[in-house]
Amino acid sequence: MLLLECPYCGVKAEETELSPGYEAHLKRYGPGSTDEEFEAYMFARKNPKGVHFERWRHTYGCGKWFLAARCTATLEVFGTYPAQVGEPPAEIIEKIKARRPDWKGYK
Amino acid sequence: MSTRLAKGGRLIDRSAALDFTFNGKRMKGFAGDTLGAALLANDQMLVGRSFKYHRPRGIVAAGPEEPNALVNLGSGARLEPNQRVTITELFDGLEATSQNHWPSLEFDVGVVNNYAARFLPAGFYYKTFIHPRPFWKHVFEPVIRQSAGLGKAPKDRDADRYEQAYAFCDLLVVGGGIAGLQAALVAGRAGARVLLLEQAAHWGGRAPVDGDVIDGKPAGEWVDEAVAALEGMENVTLRARCMAAGVYDHGYVLADEKVADHTPGDGRPKHRLWRIRAGKILTATGAIERPLSFAGNDIPGVMLAASVRDYVVNWAVSPGDRTVVVTNNDDGYRTAIALREAGLAVPAIVDARSAPAGALVEKARALGLRIEAGRGIAKVKGGKRVTSVAICLQAGEGAVIDEIACDAVAMSGGWSPVVHLWSHCGGKLTWDRVQACFRPDPGRAPLNHDGGAMVYAAGASNGEMTAAAALADATEQAGAVLAALGMKPKRAKAPVAEAVAEGPMEAVWIMPQGASVELKSKMWLDYQNDVKVSDVQLAAREGYESVEHTKRYTTLGMATDQGKLSNINGLAVLAGALNADIPQVGTTTFRPPYVPVTLGALAGEARGEIFQPLRRTPMHDWHERNGAYFEPVGLWRRPYCFPRAGETHEQAVHREVVNTRERLGLLDASTLGKIIVKGPDAGRFLDMLYTGVMSTLPVGKCRYGLMCNEQGFLSDDGVVARIDEETWLCHTTSGGADRIHAWMEDWLQCEWWDWQVFTANVTEQYAQVAVVGPNARKVLEKLGGMDVSKEALPFMTWADGTLGGFPCRVYRISFSGELSYEIAVPASHGAAFWEALHAAGAEFGAMPYGTEALHIMRAEKGFIMIGDETDGTVIPQDLNLDWAISKKKADYLGKRGQARNFLASADRWKLVGFETLDGSVIPDGSYVVAPGVNANGQGNTQGRVTSTYYSPTLKKGIAMGLLLRGPSRMGEVVEFNTVTGGTVKARVVDPVFYDKDGEKQNV
Amino acid sequence: MSEPKSALGGAVSEGFVTIREIGPVGMITLRAKPDAAGLAKAVKAAAGTGLPEVRRIVTEGDRACGWMSPDEYLLVLPYAAVGGALEAVGKAMAGSHHLAVDVSDARAVFRVEGAKAEQVLAKLSPVDFGALATGELRRTRAAQVAAAFWKDGDGFTVVCFRSVARYVFDLLATGAKPGSELG
């Protein structure tokens, strides 16, 4: 069972205190978007074996959404950070590159 | 025969005799006995029948690896099937019965399977019970179910209680043998928070039995001192009787503590399931001895050599008067020596190795024991008990050289490290050719959240089999763990165990090496599932090359012992049959639990009243006192109806509907979700959330709103009230409050985080009562305190004030079509307010009504219900709710989704009303049939019913449903299928059945 | 008008620790960013305390202010003082984006008292009590529902939603049954 540190309140929360929110850093496509854009936004998910960025909510704690970078194969956690960002923080990107030299980047 | 020795027994207290029964027979044991030891002390070697062939089976082991000796413990509300006698502590009054036999243990009819054994080979079930198909359900399965299965499931409610608890530590040490104790000492002295678990009731593991000497003292003394030292450390917690069942991600470990198994009924929890989160895990779980595969190795009296030693040394129990030891390693000699030192006869040590040498061999020789080198057992003779063994050359085909009379056989095929916990979370193994075992590969440990090693292994579980090596390894591994934790070991003299010069073992997978098929079909690999050497070889011949497939085909290792004894032997036989290397064949996957955990422990405290949280409104007690029949709504319990004496639920519901429509009904609506949304951007935010416009709602007014998900499908609905310039109150469905609040926060935190909006879920702050019916205003006026007239409080408005002295907020909204007020009061006044309404309303015919009356009244009005008219595939347009969807807004959640062509199509199933031609009620779940059949040959459909009731108001069946292009088909007659196979005709009508113009609610 | 009634009417259970329902207790949810103008003044006026650090609760007599999230505070005060406190908050934070609501009736509050109080909570919550700081307000779950607690005097104050008051009380009472001490 995963253990993720909430970047807001610092609690090392176990999975049962959290709610999953699936893939992070999605760009919303609303009215005016093409069918392809909307389909990609709504349904197409990376689901990689390896480095992945996810949304988690500290439901039983501070109630805040945060983002986590982890490896879906080894469950190594590279870091957690607040959700109010457009892309992963540089230090997390650096850490992942150091740990996974073959990583192709989050996009 | 097996018996209690006159002296000795390091774990028993001869001054504390205990009475127990086995199959009703009264027996005696001592405090400190396991049930297994006590049974052997009473000459009860035969304890069960095997699963498939019903062969007589005896105790084989002395620990959790025991495959045979499973019994029913207790009776009635304390009956527990499949309990291992070898890990069951004896207590006074214990009742045990054997299982898997009929009619009796001594005489079992199922044993005919044994004589039919050649007709029940590997894969027998797969091959035989396939055709003809209907036979499976009606013939094969019932018969197999009757004869298969271990133990019986208890029928009574468990009389015991169980609980769970969380624990946290820097280092979890699993195993309280010398390696685990030493590792805990090193980590404890360094200041780490250490939790040390031992599955048995006593500490020290094998070392005290094996006669090891540590720091010049007998191992037992060193163990006592180590335990005392650990108990003196505040940062160390010791838990005996606590079995680590499984290792999971990020240092999570489940452990089953047998708190009161041995003191039943003393009021303590029987088991406690620990949910442990450890920084690092160190397994010091020891090793398990392997059986040898020779013909008749399952006859009662054939036991593991070290277990025989355990019985002699720990419990002063002799498994037999004359024990032949058969071994491929030096450790077996320890058993011969222990038996001899206890004054028992060891007619021979049969050693498969041609030239055994080493200190223990020499000691045995010096004791005058007969050593048969290069020999094996051709066959064990006996039925319900060993009578003799036939000796042969290990290198030969089984020609008998000699026959030795004996009543027990102690076998040792070498040792396998207990690598289960290491492997649960992905730890890899490496093959040790010298010791012929898999051991943890330290370079491929299971990983933790930081990418570093999560599990370490020490001692025998790490392949370090001697006391000296195990202690040294424990010191080293504990140091490695501390370094990984960023801690330093304190300087302390590491304990040293005296080294015993042991000669090398020699792998023996089949005895004798060239055994005939006949012999091999009597060599058991898996005692519990009755899998033999010949079965695995047959599987290999039939093409099963993967060990995982062979396991499933033969059922090897799939019983409740999970192959603790059989796995390595089985895969070695498979490797031999495939002409492959053992590491090439690999192991099957190790999965938790290490030893089965009782369901009670997994459920913990969650049973009875606290099985699940039950949400109660402030009026719940009143409802209970007044005979409410409850229904679950999410976790809430809401009154479905309030039946009076002699009334059916249906009659009660109909009375409640009629009374509300004609006089006055009171509904506990407290469960309705209430979320405050406030801020400069709150209006803009709500316009995105709802399909309609909320920003323009004037202060003091209410508006009905719909919420959709991004796909466009309806997710919730409710009335929104504008509280002040910056504040709105959003009502949600009863089940939807938490979900919708989370939905709001998701968008505010993750998408529009620069918008100035705060939300608060105030659902439980208020008790809410719907006061409904023509007399609604009268009762409120009688309570008095605020103006509730049509002029002061028109339909779809709200006002704050007091009623009967209660502070309240009154909403003029209606879900029934009647004159209706929904009144919110602080929850701590809810019960009193509810009672005040009943008291004041008595003269106006007030009655409480429940959710079913609510549902009927809303259906009569054609109001939709989330979850009835919607199922996650319905958009508001399907329900003709276009009036609640803004055409002007550029965006709202769901707008883009609803624009997808298949949702915008004219060929949608849309909401209409239905009236049966005969006045009957359309069955719930019915579909509207259409001509023809689909590609699967099923009848086509063109719609379905979503709400269907008998209307007490209209005195006929009414329904709402979705129908292909429904609104354009008014007046058409369609057919619904029924449960009995026929159809019922119904006319398509307007879904508003009652007061179409809404005059009643607007008075 | 009736007297306000707590969810369980002050239920008590004696085990190896004592479980008492207390209340009604006044509680206000105050949502505001930590840098919102007037926040410190509002908290001082309503709870008599300064602003708590992350995950802390500061107590002043029968009042307290707890950190609930980066933009949420819990004000604890006598039930009868809520109206006045809301007014004071509104005044102090006029023109500053915030939300203050009375949640006194939405909650149930328990005291878990005795030397082994934390053992009872350790059966319900995945919380490392060895790492729980003094004055820490921990939001977590108690078995299957949300809960928050902090150490106070010779025990803990536990807060949950009112609708599950009975469930949480029964959980606590079950966990405190004599003979089930954890050590």
Ligand SMILES: [Zn+2]
């Ligand atoms: Zn948090």
